[in-house]
Every structure is written in structure tokens, then in C-alpha cells.
Amino acid sequence: MAARILHRLRHALSGEGGREEPAGGGGEAEDCPESSELEDDTEGLSTRLSGTLSFTSHEDEEEEEGDGASEELEEPPQAPGAAAGTEDGGRCWGEWVSAAERPGGSLLTRQLQELWRRSRGSLAPQRLLFEVTSASVVSERSSKYVLYTIYLIRSGQFDKAPATIARRYSDFEQLNRRLRCRFSCDMASVAFPRKRLRRNFTAETIAKRSRAFEQFLSHLHSIDEIRRSPEFLEFFFLPDLQAAQRLTCTGMYREALATWANAHRLQDRLGVCNSGRFLLTLAGLAVCHQELDQLSEAHACCEQALQLLEAQGSHPLLGPFLQAHVHLAWKVGKDKRHSEARLQDLREAGLPLQQQPSLKECLIKEPLE
Numbered sequence: 001m002a003a004r005i006l007h008r009l010r011h012a013l014s015g016e017g018g019r020e021e022p023a024g025g026g027g028e029a030e031d032c033p034e035s036s037e038l039e040d041d042t043e044g045l046s047t048r049l050s051g052t053l054s055f056t057s058h059e060d061e062e063e064e065e066g067d068g069a070s071e072e073l074e075e076p077p078q079a080p081g082a083a084a085g086t087e088d089g090g091r092c093w094g095e096w097v098s099a100a101e102r103p104g105g106s107l108l109t110r111q112l113q114e115l116w117r118r119s120r121g122s123l124a125p126q127r128l129l130f131e132v133t134s135a136s137v138v139s140e141r142s143s144k145y146v147l148y149t150i151y152l153i154r155s156g157q158f159d160k161a162p163a164t165i166a167r168r169y170s171d172f173e174q175l176n177r178r179l180r181c182r183f184s185c186d187m188a189s190v191a192f193p194r195k196r197l198r199r200n201f202t203a204e205t206i207a208k209r210s211r212a213f214e215q216f217l218s219h220l221h222s223i224d225e226i227r228r229s230p231e232f233l234e235f236f237f238l239p240d241l242q243a244a245q246r247l248t249c250t251g252m253y254r255e256a257l258a259t260w261a262n263a264h265r266l267q268d269r270l271g272v273c274n275s276g277r278f279l280l281t282l283a284g285l286a287v288c289h290q291e292l293d294q295l296s297e298a299h300a301c302c303e304q305a306l307q308l309l310e311a312q313g314s315h316p317l318l319g320p321f322l323q324a325h326v327h328l329a330w331k332v333g334k335d336k337r338h339s340e341a342r343l344q345d346l347r348e349a350g351l352p353l354q355q356q357p358s359l360k361e362c363l364i365k366e367p368l369e
Contacts, residue, residue: 130217132210163265257288299328
């Protein structure tokens with residue numbers, strides 16, 4: 001539709017110029033100011049339409065080299081002027097109009113559909129969202145602070161059990177300090193809410209800080225090096241691992257199980273399911289499930305750990321996991337031959353399995369700092 005209007009404007013203007021030429025007494029007729037303005041506007045409008053309808057980045061232009069209609073739209077059409085009535089000028093506009101009238105649908109509709117398709121494919125969705133769900137004022141004997149509860153939510157997915165952390169302002173401040181010491185360049189553009197001397201416990205301050213912490217964590221997670229750094233990762237799950245280890249050591253297995261499970265979800269959301277911390281988390285889950293007589297769940301945790309250890313010839317937890325898996329497989333009636341064969345390979349390699357600590361002993365002795 002826009003192409004037709006522009007085409008008619010161009011011919012109307014050139015026609016008026018042709019009728020006024022004889023009245024000028026022979027020589028070249030000068031364009032009137034109104035005509036010049038219209039021509040300028042037409043050129044600007046066509047350029048704007050070309051840019052709007054194109055919707056392509058440099059990458060997309062390379063992919064669409066063979067698409068004639070797209071190539072014509074990516075370059076603004078020639079402005080009507082002295083050469084507007086020439087064959088080249090008419091052919092340029094004619095091709096543009098004919099492209100819009102090709103069978104198979106409107107060019108504008110196809111361009112908008114293409115924009116939608118590309119926007120969905122090119123805009124990288126935020127893989128992890130950080131949402132402060134609650135904030136509570138905690139009063140202790142010698143201090144008073146606000147505890148922020150934060151959910152880690154995978155974008156576009158439904159999580160049955162949330163991965164949560166509870167942190168206070170000083171925890172965020174410590175993370176900010178550690179990251180600025182190590183990643184000074186990357187952290188230069190990261191904003192952090194400043195400390196206040198008064199009015200720290202008003203609803204307005206807590207609401208503003210909640211939003212600021214969400215943005216702070218989202219910004220950190222968007223930077224590759226920071227997202228993979230121990231400082232950033234351990235901010236989320238190390239406190240849970242330490243608490244779960246203490247609970248396991250004191251025999252509070254049900255409470256420990258819930259904490260190990262949350263640490264498992266946190267590491268899963270953060271995408272660090274191949275680390276030593278994750279194997280330790282699986283060991284904690286297996287031990288607590290076994291102590292609570294949930295043998296099928298304990299067996300599943302051992303199987304998941306052994307899958308991660310499949311390609312590793314030696315690991316401090318490999319022997320304990322294999323022994324626990326054989327024992328649990330026998331209890332629940334599952335196949336244990338593969339684990340027995342791997343244990344035999346370790347014996348032949350000279351590993352003293354009789355002196356190996358159990359999975360629970362490894363869990364208790366593991367230093368978590």
C-alpha cells in the first residue's frame with residue numbers, strides 16, 4: 001500500500017512538472033518549493049519504510065543473499081528527481097511495486113511474520129530469573145537486619161519445587177566486594193545499592209533494595225566469566241552445603257535432606273551439575289535417603305553420580321559410590337553387575353577398597369569452606 005501511494009505521488013509530481021514546462025518559455029523548468037519539499041519527504045518516507053520493513057541485522061543480510069525482494073528493501077529506493085522519468089527510475093519503482101504485489105501474500109505481512117520469527121530466535125531469553133519473594137526484619141540480641149528470600153526461576157519452565165536462598169545485605173555486599181576485586185573491568189558497569197545509615201527498615205527502602213538485588217544478580221549472571229566463577233556460584237549454594245553437612249553429622253537426617261535437596265536444585269538452576277560440589281550433594285542425598293529408609297531414592301542418587309563419574313578412571317568418591325550402589329541395588333532388586341565389574345577393575349588397578357571410607361564418612365570429612 002505504501003509503495004502504491006509513493007508511486008502515485010511520484011507520477012503526479014512529474015506530471016505537474018511536465019505541464020508547467022511549456023509555460024516557462026522554453027528552457028529548463030525549475031522545481032517549485034512545494035514540489036521539492038514533497039520529493040524530499042517522499043525520499044525520507046521511502047527510506048524510513050525501507051528500514052522499517054527490512055528488520056535485518058548484518059547476519060540476516062548474509063543469510064538472505066538469494067532473496068531478491070529482501071535485497072531491494074534493504075536499500076532505500078532512488079529519490080525521484082531529474083531522472084525520475086527515465087527508464088532506470090521507472091524500472092526501480094516498478095520492481096519495488098511488483099515485489100509488493102507478487103502472489104503469495106502482502107510483502108508487509110511477510111516482513112512482519114519474518115520479524116516475529118527472527119525476534120523469537122535472535123533474542124536470547126533470560127535463562128535464569130531472580131525474584132525476591134519476601135523480606136523480613138530479623139532482630140537478634142546484638143543486631144537487627146533484613147533477610148531477603150530469593151527464588152531462582154528458569155525462564156519458560158515450571159519448577160515444582162523452588163530453589164531458594166535467604167541472604168542479608170551484608171552477604172550481597174561481600175559478594176560485590178569479592179567480585180570487584182577479581183573482575184574490576186566487568187564489574188565497572190554493575191550497580192549495587194549503597195549502604196544507608198538511617199531508615200534501613202522502612203517499607204520503601206526494603207522494596208527498593210529488593211528490586212536492586214534482583215537486578216544486581218541478573219546483571220552478574222549475564223556476564224559469562226562472573227557466572228562461572230566460584231565466588232558467584234558459592235554465594236548461592238555453599239551455605240546450604242555447610243548447613244546440610246552439619247545436620248547430617250548430628251543425625252538430623254530429615255532436616256539435612258531438605259537442605260541437600262535445595263542445594264541440588266540451586267546447582268541445577270545454575271548449570272553446575274558436573275562439579276565436585278554436585279557429587280558431594282548427591283552423596284548427601286543418598287546418605288540421608290538411606291538413613292530414612294528411602295532406598296529407591298538413595299539408589300537413584302548413586303546411579304546419577306555414577307553416570308557423572310563414568311568417564312573418570314579415578315575419583316575419591318568413585319569407590320564409595322560404587323560400593324553404596326551395589327548394596328542398594330541388592331536391597332531394591334536392581335541390576336548391580338556393571339558396578340561390580342567396575343569395582344573389580346579398581347581392585348585389579350591396585351585400589352585398596354577395604355580401606356576406602358564409606359559414602360557417609362566421605363561426606364562428614366569433606367572440608368567445605
